[in-house]
Amino acid sequence: MADLRELYQQTILEHNRSPRNFKKLATANRTAEGDNPLCGDHITLYVRLDGDVIGEIGFQGAGCAISQASASLMTQAVQGKTSAAAEALFHQFHDMVAGGPDAPADPKTLGKLAAFAGVREFPARVKCANLSWHTLHAALQSQASVTTE
Amino acid sequence: MTTRAAPAPARPAPVAFDVERVRAAFPILARRVNGKPLVYLDNAATSQKPRSVIDAIGRYYENENANIHRGVYYLSSRATEAYEGAREKARAFLNAREAREMIFVRGTTEAVNLVASSFGHARLQRGDEVLVSAMEHHSNIVPWQMICAERGATLRVIPMTRSGELLLDEYERLLSPRTKLVAVVHLSNSLGTINPIAEIAARAHARGVPVLVDGAQAAQHMPVDVQALGCDFYTVSGHKMFGPTGIGLLYGRADLLEALPPYQGGGDMIRSVTFAKTTYASIPAKFEAGTPHIAGAIGLGAAIDYLAGLDRTAAVAHEADLLAYAEQRLAAVPGVRFVGTAARRAGVLSFVLEGVHAHDVGTIVDQEGVAIRTGHHCTQPVMEFFGVPATARASFAFYNTRAEVDALAAAVAKVRELFG
Numbered sequence: 001m002a003d004l005r006e007l008y009q010q011t012i013l014e015h016n017r018s019p020r021n022f023k024k025l026a027t028a029n030r031t032a033e034g035d036n037p038l039c040g041d042h043i044t045l046y047v048r049l050d051g052d053v054i055g056e057i058g059f060q061g062a063g064c065a066i067s068q069a070s071a072s073l074m075t076q077a078v079q080g081k082t083s084a085a086a087e088a089l090f091h092q093f094h095d096m097v098a099g100g101p102d103a104p105a106d107p108k109t110l111g112k113l114a115a116f117a118g119v120r121e122f123p124a125r126v127k128c129a130n131l132s133w134h135t136l137h138a139a140l141q142s143q144a145s146v147t148t149e
Numbered sequence: 150m151t152t153r154a155a156p157a158p159a160r161p162a163p164v165a166f167d168v169e170r171v172r173a174a175f176p177i178l179a180r181r182v183n184g185k186p187l188v189y190l191d192n193a194a195t196s197q198k199p200r201s202v203i204d205a206i207g208r209y210y211e212n213e214n215a216n217i218h219r220g221v222y223y224l225s226s227r228a229t230e231a232y233e234g235a236r237e238k239a240r241a242f243l244n245a246r247e248a249r250e251m252i253f254v255r256g257t258t259e260a261v262n263l264v265a266s267s268f269g270h271a272r273l274q275r276g277d278e279v280l281v282s283a284m285e286h287h288s289n290i291v292p293w294q295m296i297c298a299e300r301g302a303t304l305r306v307i308p309m310t311r312s313g314e315l316l317l318d319e320y321e322r323l324l325s326p327r328t329k330l331v332a333v334v335h336l337s338n339s340l341g342t343i344n345p346i347a348e349i350a351a352r353a354h355a356r357g358v359p360v361l362v363d364g365a366q367a368a369q370h371m372p373v374d375v376q377a378l379g380c381d382f383y384t385v386s387g388h389k390m391f392g393p394t395g396i397g398l399l400y401g402r403a404d405l406l407e408a409l410p411p412y413q414g415g416g417d418m419i420r421s422v423t424f425a426k427t428t429y430a431s432i433p434a435k436f437e438a439g440t441p442h443i444a445g446a447i448g449l450g451a452a453i454d455y456l457a458g459l460d461r462t463a464a465v466a467h468e469a470d471l472l473a474y475a476e477q478r479l480a481a482v483p484g485v486r487f488v489g490t491a492a493r494r495a496g497v498l499s500f501v502l503e504g505v506h507a508h509d510v511g512t513i514v515d516q517e518g519v520a521i522r523t524g525h526h527c528t529q530p531v532m533e534f535f536g537v538p539a540t541a542r543a544s545f546a547f548y549n550t551r552a553e554v555d556a557l558a559a560a561v562a563k564v565r566e567l568f569g
Contacts, residue, residue, distance in 0.1 A: 007512070040532075
């Protein structure tokens with residue numbers, strides 16, 4: 001049996017309660033909407049790209065603890081990264097939560113994002129964890145919206 | 150949304166209903182999930198199947214499988230008898246006047262689409278109106294939106310109160326010479342409200358307006374009598390009343406069905422075909438184009454037989470006890486608020502847990518073996534009305550027990566503990 005504490009780690013519960021970068025960016029030059037129609041999770045992502053670097057990032061939204069904490073931790077993880085580095089991180093994160101081939105052998109190499117390693121045991125919740133990352137991908141590609149269906 | 154004080158302690162469980170004996174007829178209820186006994190509280194999504202239904206389907210495929218109607222050989226006759234026998238069982242189940250008023254469909258969704266398309270093409274003109282209620286499932290909204298858009302008609306909505314009861318005075322005001330049809334749900338899948346169908350139908354009929362009733366939920370929770378309700382169309386999903394998926398019923402008053410054009414064209418629904426002109430069969434064949442879900446109809450017949458052998462009065466009382474007990478137990482968990490608090494309810498308990506999203510509730514209680522549904526329950530307008538993105542919904546059948554309600558309450562308390 002999968003352990004609930006593996007899914008709902010303290011980091012996740014804490015970021016769900018007090019999400020970081022939970023704000024609309026007046027200076028954003030990229031925004032995207034992300035929806036998980038199955039669950040009703042929703043986020044709006046605001047990105048200020050300075051050249052190819054994510055200068056500042058914020059989000060607003062509502063949804064389950066996994067989706068909201070994932071958005072919060074993602075904004076911290078990608079701030080200051082180039083879009084290519086952020087996409088590479090998405091790839092690793094995705095494989096970690098979905099059990100893909102490129103999952104890092106040791107989730108700890110992903111820093112705080114390792115808190116989502118337990119999602120792998122809960123296939124129904126993978127989309128919740130990935131929503132913010134898909135939305136970031138859309139924003140970086142200048143797409144207005146994305147759904148996880 | 151309404152916060153409810155804990156109700157008075159529920160009555161003791163009725164002793165007349167032998168729930169353990171009933172449970173023994175449903176093989177799946179013996180299985181374990183996540184190392185715990187399955188506590189299946191998602192009966193509004195689909196119900197479990199008794200052994201007799203499972204066996205009837207297997208028996209048909211093993212012993213009687215053949216296409217129905219027009220076959221001159223033994224097996225085809227047997228299959229036709231079984232299929233048409235199921236139609237007669239369905240007639241008795243809903244107390245329709247005639248078996249030909251029962252159309253086999255895939256489920257409630259197809260039943261509503263059939264009426265929306267057939268009735269809509271025949272009767273809806275630009276400027277006409279169709280009335281639905283604020284608590285409809287998407288399947289009793291979207292087909293009407295589609296046909297209204299096509300015909301230039303307008304969809305109007307009967308509003309409800311904060312407790313989830315339809316405002317009948319508003320309904321009265323909405324009825325007008327433009328109203329061509331009223332489509333309402335009998336028992337709300339997300340609120341549990343039982344709507345006063347007989348009264349709704351009487352008010353529509355006073356103006357000559359026919360009424361379609363979505364009975365997807367009601368059929369599993371209470372005996373249904375379409376003549377007593379006075380409705381013109383009634384829809385049933387087999388899988389929600391202990392039968393197989395992929396089969397359902399549309400009841401339609403014979404004179405209405407005879408007057409409406411077919412829904413789909415194909416084999417079995419014709420009287421004669423030439424390249425110049427086709428004439429259609431009488432009901433029910435006119436609305437059953439193509440080879441139907443014969444095994445499904447036979448399985449549904451077995452489900453009806455099962456229900457006929459059950460003490461429904463005792464089953465209804467047992468479910469009412471479970472609902473009251475669940476309200477009492479969940480109300481004791483800090484931060485639980487109920488969504489849907491109508492005076493007349495059955496089978497469904499929707500709730501939110503303050504500070505915790507419904508999907509987190511669903512995942513955590515699943516780890517305790519408790520299956521409930523979380524989300525919008527295909528009633529997004531209801532969620533919007535109550536200002537919640539989603540609810541957690543426990544829905545009961547007569548085979549559930551107070552011990553299972555205890556497991557649910559303990560699991561929800563665990564969520565509270567985890568999230569603080």
